[in-house]
Amino acid sequence: MIASAVLFATVLSSALPAVGEDVVQKIVEPHRGRVVIVNMWATWCGPCREELPDLVRLYEENKEAVVLVTVSLDEPEDAGKAAEYLKQHKSDFPAYIRGFKDFEAFSNALDPKWMGAIPATFVFDKSGKRIFSREGKVTYDQLKKVIKPLTTG
Amino acid sequence: MTRNTRGLLFVFAVCCMFVPPQAFAVTVGEKVPDFSLVDVRTGKEVALNQVSGPSGVALIFVATECPYSNAFNQVMAGLAKEYRAHGITVVGINSNKSEPLDDVKQHADSKGLDFIVLKDEGRIAEQFGATRTPEVFLLDKEMVVRYHGAIGNSKMPTTKAEQAKADDLRPALDAVAKGASVQVAETKAFGCTIKR
Numbered sequence: 001m002i003a004s005a006v007l008f009a010t011v012l013s014s015a016l017p018a019v020g021e022d023v024v025q026k027i028v029e030p031h032r033g034r035v036v037i038v039n040m041w042a043t044w045c046g047p048c049r050e051e052l053p054d055l056v057r058l059y060e061e062n063k064e065a066v067v068l069v070t071v072s073l074d075e076p077e078d079a080g081k082a083a084e085y086l087k088q089h090k091s092d093f094p095a096y097i098r099g100f101k102d103f104e105a106f107s108n109a110l111d112p113k114w115m116g117a118i119p120a121t122f123v124f125d126k127s128g129k130r131i132f133s134r135e136g137k138v139t140y141d142q143l144k145k146v147i148k149p150l151t152t153g
Numbered sequence: 154m155t156r157n158t159r160g161l162l163f164v165f166a167v168c169c170m171f172v173p174p175q176a177f178a179v180t181v182g183e184k185v186p187d188f189s190l191v192d193v194r195t196g197k198e199v200a201l202n203q204v205s206g207p208s209g210v211a212l213i214f215v216a217t218e219c220p221y222s223n224a225f226n227q228v229m230a231g232l233a234k235e236y237r238a239h240g241i242t243v244v245g246i247n248s249n250k251s252e253p254l255d256d257v258k259q260h261a262d263s264k265g266l267d268f269i270v271l272k273d274e275g276r277i278a279e280q281f282g283a284t285r286t287p288e289v290f291l292l293d294k295e296m297v298v299r300y301h302g303a304i305g306n307s308k309m310p311t312t313k314a315e316q317a318k319a320d321d322l323r324p325a326l327d328a329v330a331k332g333a334s335v336q337v338a339e340t341k342a343f344g345c346t347i348k349r
Contacts, residue, residue, distance in 0.1 A: 135284055
């Protein structure tokens with residue numbers, strides 16, 4: 001009882017786990033067999049906040065075949081703020097915060113062509129191969145078109 | 154079908170094929186064509202060659218609301234002051250559709266951006282292939298791009314002014330001021346997407 005209360009308190013107070021240069025191994029590879037949508041966002045980024053409900057909806061509707069993983073690029077000490085914002089979406093997608101030491105290595109791991117603007121969204125197929133990258137806002141319809149051929153057949 | 158009509162049909166086919174608009178992104182080593190934009194403080198159009206220094210110009214795409222860009226406000230103002238003496242001017246360009254001229258002017262004045270700030274409706278960002286803020290294109294006196302990328306902190310981007318450094322841009326500015334070649338001519342900048 002005490003142990004579970006402590007655990008519960010830890011979950012409530014814990015911010016987002018950090019992810020660094022091993023971003024692909026850490027957040028894409030564990031989901032092999034599902035399509036992985038990786039979204040880079042920040043609490044202060046207007047277009048990021050605008051697109052998040054679309055991403056969550058797509059994930060909620062396709063949970064068996066698709067997983068959404070978000071990485072907040074807020075300053076690490078703002079992890080609590082970012083986690084608080086994500087809670088509003090009442091979804092269970094895995095969420096991380098930046099923990100890299102070298103942005104170039106981190107961004108190259110996701111896509112060498114990503115120049116570092118956010119929002120940014122990457123889609124990996126069931127085998128873990130990156131098949132879509134976008135700098136700037138994406139919509140539900142745009143992403144649906146991307147994931148459809150990857151989730152059927 | 155006579156030879157003439159066949160020829161005409163050919164011309165028709167060529168002229169009416171869909172040709173997508175050419176995406177033109179400036180690359181390092183390339184000369185930039187002159188352009189004019191409105192100076193947010195005077196409301197008047199100025200040409201690139203009017204705002205360039207005798208040794209060159211650092212064009213920096215900026216935003217009013219992006220914390221990554223705002224972290225560098227004082228750094229940019231400091232560089233403008235310092236490198237003016239070396240013949241290089243710093244010029245800000247705001248290409249965000251969501252940030253109108255009056256807001257850009259107000260931001261420039263209140264945040265101490267003591268350098269020329271121009272308002273772009275998106276055309277120049279497109280021409281340069283600029284996608285984020287802050288993002289630098291450093292041109293020499295011949296208007297050739299010598300450096301493209303971050304102002305600094307490209308290894309560990311920050312939204313905190315006290316941590317912002319010009320460690321990526323400074324060596325390039327020094328080289329251009331001396332007419333020497335730039336050792337690291339391209340870095341990855343980090344920031345917000347330019348909303349055109």
